[in-house]
Amino acid sequence: MTSEARITGEEPKSGTRWLWFFKLASPPHAYRLAGLLRPWFFWPAVALMLIAAYGGLLLAPPDYQQKDAFRIIYVHAPAAALSLMVYVVMAVSAAIGVIWRIKLAHAVAASCAPIGTWFTVLTLATGSIYGKPMWGTWWEWDPRLTSELIMLFLYLGYMALRASFDDTQRADRASAILAIVGVVNVPIVKYSVVWWNSLHQGPSISKLDAPSIDSSMLWPLLIMMLAFVLYFIAVLCNRVRSEILKRERNTAWLTERLVRS
Amino acid sequence: MSLSEFLQMSGYGAYVWSCYGLTLAVLIGIEWAGRRRLREELTRATRRAQMAEGRS
Numbered sequence A: 001m002t003s004e005a006r007i008t009g010e011e012p013k014s015g016t017r018w019l020w021f022f023k024l025a026s027p028p029h030a031y032r033l034a035g036l037l038r039p040w041f042f043w044p045a046v047a048l049m050l051i052a053a054y055g056g057l058l059l060a061p062p063d064y065q066q067k068d069a070f071r072i073i074y075v076h077a078p079a080a081a082l083s084l085m086v087y088v089v090m091a092v093s094a095a096i097g098v099i100w101r102i103k104l105a106h107a108v109a110a111s112c113a114p115i116g117t118w119f120t121v122l123t124l125a126t127g128s129i130y131g132k133p134m135w136g137t138w139w140e141w142d143p144r145l146t147s148e149l150i151m152l153f154l155y156l157g158y159m160a161l162r163a164s165f166d167d168t169q170r171a172d173r174a175s176a177i178l179a180i181v182g183v184v185n186v187p188i189v190k191y192s193v194v195w196w197n198s199l200h201q202g203p204s205i206s207k208l209d210a211p212s213i214d215s216s217m218l219w220p221l222l223i224m225m226l227a228f229v230l231y232f233i234a235v236l237c238n239r240v241r242s243e244i245l246k247r248e249r250n251t252a253w254l255t256e257r258l259v260r261s
Numbered sequence B: 001m002s003l004s005e006f007l008q009m010s011g012y013g014a015y016v017w018s019c020y021g022l023t024l025a026v027l028i029g030i031e032w033a034g035r036r037r038l039r040e041e042l043t044r045a046t047r048r049a050q051m052a053e054g055r056s
Helices: A019-024 A027-059 A068-100 A103-135 A143-163 A168-182 A185-195 A215-247 A252-259 B003-011 B013-055
Strands: none
Touching: A019 A027, A027 A068, A027 A103, A027 A215, A027 A252, A027 B013, A068 A103, A068 A143, A068 A168, A068 A185, A068 A215, A068 B003, A068 B013, A103 A143, A103 A168, A103 A215, A103 B013, A143 A168, A143 A185, A215 B013, A252 B013, B003 B013
């Protein structure tokens, strides 16, 4: 069946070396693969979250300064890490989509936006609740907090821009530019606490050889981060499948698959 | 450590538990929204595919 190997309507030019990649990135393969792999990300994510929550809430000792309030870090920091990571995935996918004209990459980029938005909202909300008892304020126009708020506006802007086009291909290209330009905000958020004098505490785990956090407090944080990453991939699988269904309407493989199975 | 001590979180209980509650809500929310979206697109695509089959 010829439509199985078709990605962009043209055959890959650069020999056979990248053929596996193009085959993998073809909508029928991606659709099936995302469905097959999803449970293998989802259930380990849930299991690791439970382990990390147990470690963070019960096993880790209270912080000498922040007492038990520090336990907020186990949900706040992974959410913040994901708000940045999802953006990078979105921007890289969008760039791949523009440069190599791979439809699947645009579908991935579009799928990242709503997930990243919610992680950013969660970061700002839990950060605000964390800030009240620690700093005595819900909000401060601090470099870290302000740049994370800009992160939220970038996600919202990306989705608004997409929604303003009727044509999917034009939406893909226009929103890709915004996603790629906006990626400069990622290092600004990440290093804001190092570059500027911020109210926000410094990184706890960025220097793994000498972390500024005890190992009994550290492992639940690392496990929770891993769990969030796996959970994101699981949610992304469903979203990408939805995008493929939407974009591949009226294609032979989809009709074949939906009617005859 | 008793259960009430655990829930109090040395006086920060309201802050800690609201953060964990919000996180749980967002995690369940994005998964639920993703599943619903897939179900909708699947229904729509199946209907369209059946119509295309009927024509041919």
